[in-house]
Amino acid sequence: MENTARKGIVSFDMDMTLLNHADWRIPDSAMQALKCLRERYYIVIATGRDMDAKYSAGLTELVRPDAVIHLNGTKVTLGDELIYEHRMDQGLVERLLRFTQGKDFAMGISVGAEDYYMNPEYVTRHDMIRWQRSDRCFRDPWKLLGMPVRTMAYIGKEPGAKSVEAAFPQVRLPMFSNGEGADVVENCASKAEGLKRLSEYLGVPLSQTVAFGDSMNDYEILRIAGIGVAMGNGREELKQAADYVTDRIDEDGVWNACVHLGLIEGSR
Numbered sequence: 001m002e003n004t005a006r007k008g009i010v011s012f013d014m015d016m017t018l019l020n021h022a023d024w025r026i027p028d029s030a031m032q033a034l035k036c037l038r039e040r041y042y043i044v045i046a047t048g049r050d051m052d053a054k055y056s057a058g059l060t061e062l063v064r065p066d067a068v069i070h071l072n073g074t075k076v077t078l079g080d081e082l083i084y085e086h087r088m089d090q091g092l093v094e095r096l097l098r099f100t101q102g103k104d105f106a107m108g109i110s111v112g113a114e115d116y117y118m119n120p121e122y123v124t125r126h127d128m129i130r131w132q133r134s135d136r137c138f139r140d141p142w143k144l145l146g147m148p149v150r151t152m153a154y155i156g157k158e159p160g161a162k163s164v165e166a167a168f169p170q171v172r173l174p175m176f177s178n179g180e181g182a183d184v185v186e187n188c189a190s191k192a193e194g195l196k197r198l199s200e201y202l203g204v205p206l207s208q209t210v211a212f213g214d215s216m217n218d219y220e221i222l223r224i225a226g227i228g229v230a231m232g233n234g235r236e237e238l239k240q241a242a243d244y245v246t247d248r249i250d251e252d253g254v255w256n257a258c259v260h261l262g263l264i265e266g267s268r
Contacts, residue, residue, distance in 0.1 A: 006040060006041055006103075006204075007040050007041055007205050007208065008041050008042070008189060008204055008210065008226070009041060009042045009044055009198070009199060009202070009208065009209040009210070010037055010041045010042070010043060010044065010173070010209075010210045010211075010212075010258075010263065011043075011044035011045070011046040011064055011069065011191075011195060011209065011210070011211045011212065011221065011225070012043075012044070012045055012046065012063075012211075012212045012213075012254070013045075013046060013047055013191075013212060013213040013214060013215065013217075013218050014045055014047040014049055014051075014056075014059065015047070015048075015049070015214075015215075016174070016176075016177050016178075016214045016215070016231065016233060016234075016249055016250075017212050017213055017214050017231050017249065017254070018030055018045075018063065018212075018254065019059065019199070020249045020250055021130075021176060021178075022250060026059075026062060026063070027249065027250070027252065027254070027255075029252040029254065029255035030249075030252075030255060031062075031141055031252040032255065033254050033255045033258045033264060034063060034064075036263075036264040036265070037263060037264060038064075038200040039047055039237065040263075041263070042066045042067065042202060042204065043063070043064075043066050044065055044066060044067045044068065044069060044171065044195075044198065045060070045063060045065045045067075045068045045069065046066075046068075046073075046191040046194060046195065046211065046213075046218075046221055047068070047069070047070065047071075047073070047191075048071060048072050048151065048153075048215075048217050049070065049073065049181040050070050050071050051068045051070050051130075052070070052077075052152075052250070053110070053111075053112065054112050054113055055110070060090055066078065066079070067079070067198055067202075069191050069194030069198065070123055070150075071150045071151045071215055072151050072183055072185045072189055072190055072191055072194075072240075073086075073181050073189045073190045073192070073193045073194030073195075073197075074086040074087070074150035074151055074185075074189045074194075075150055075192050075196055076139060076194045076197055076204075077092045077195065078198070078201065082196070083197065083198070083201055084194070084197050085150070086150060086186075086188070087148050087149060087196060088149045088150065088151070088186060089149055089150070090145050090149075091169075092147050092168075092186075093145060094145055094151070095168070095210075096168065096184065097118050097141055097142065097144070097162070099164065099167055099168070100118040100119060100164075101118060101119070102119075103119065103156075103160060103163075104119075104122070104156065104241070105119065105122055105154060105155060105156025105157070105160040105161075106118060106119040106122035106126075106155040106156065107119070107121045107152055107153065107154050107155070107164075108120075108123075108141050108153065109142065109144065109149060109151075109152055109153060109159075110153075111147065112137075113137055114137050114139050114224060115136045115137060115138050115139065116138075116139050116140070116141045116143060116144050116147075116154075117138065117141055117155075118141045119137070119139075120138045122155050123136060123138075123155050124136065126155050126180060126181070130180075148268065150231055151183050151184060151185050151186075151189070152183070152184035152190075153181065153182075153183060154173050154181055154182040154183070154249050155180070155181045156180075156181065156183050157179065157180070158175055158179060161173035161175060161182045163171070170186060170187055171184055171185060171186055171187065171260075172187060173183055173185075173213065174215060174216030174217040174219065175216050175235070176213045176215045176216075176217075177179030177214045177231075177233060177234055177235050178232075182216075182217075182239075183217050185217065190217075190220040190221065191213075191217065191218060191220060191221040192220035192221040192223070192224045193220075194221075195209060195211065195224065195225065196224070205226075206224060206225065206226060207226040208226055208263065209225045209226045209227075209230075210225060210226060210227045210229065210263065211225035211227070211228050211229065212229045212231065212233035212254060212257070213228075213229075213230065213231065213234065213238065214230065214231040214233055214235070214238065214249070215234065215235060215238065216237060216238060218234075218238060219237070219238055220239055222238065222241055222242050222243075223241055227243045227244065227261060228241065228242045228243045228244070228255050229242060229245075229246055229261075230242035230244070230245045230246070231245075231246060231247075231248065231249055232245060232246060232247045232248035232251065232253055233248040233249055233250075233253075234247075243262065244257060244260070246260070
């Protein structure tokens with residue numbers, strides 16, 4: 001597919017870049033920025049989520065992206081078309097689950113309305129702190145060995161994540177901006193690799209891409225994009241890697257960056 005009408009790609013992380021966890025809304029200013037960008041740029045969501053899953057479907061409908069880099073680049077879709085997919089080796093999944101047994105953190109995935117986690121009590125604890133409720137439907141995590149797994153989720157503090165990385169050099173656990181969890185991603189996968197594949201597919205040079213993010217799973221994509229934008233609420237390590245640091249999500253960070261970079265006009 002050749003790019004004949006649009007000037008480039010603007011990609012956004014979802015959680016705490018577009019979606020504010022304080023009220024679980026996308027700020028009005030960010031929605032206005034998306035509206036202004038839409039005719040001139042491809043709008044892409046680049047996230048650790050599977051945006052086709054139950055809990056993200058409404059967000060996809062709200063943002064209406066042209067393409068999605070799901071699950072840290074292990075699944076890339078353009079509209080309804082799957083253009084790339086990578087799955088974890090089941091032997092690695094088994095070793096990760098065995099390592100997690102008895103530790104003070106959880107690891108697993110959610111599939112539809114069901115949750116497959118080792119040490120699920122840490123997921124429940126996290127939910128209660130975050131939402132003051134937990135309505136998970138936990139299933140036997142060993143069933144993951146017969147299911148397709150692209151990435152996994154880690155729920156816990158940074159020291160536990162470091163222990164996983166030390167035991168499994170083939171994976172990395174980039175921490176979320178709140179320091180309460182991470183994605184478990186193979187080293188061969190990243191949002192950056194997803195952006196490369198999408199750019200090539202659309203015929204858009206990487207120099208004509210802009211990437212927004214707040215967490216360490218955004219590190220690589222901010223580095224390879226033509227312009228990498230870190231949110232003001234993002235991790236300090238990410239800010240150091242960015243070309244531009246914008247305001248916080250609750251201070252119109254997306255809108256202000258788009259205006260500053262000349263992607264959209266300055267009045268709303």
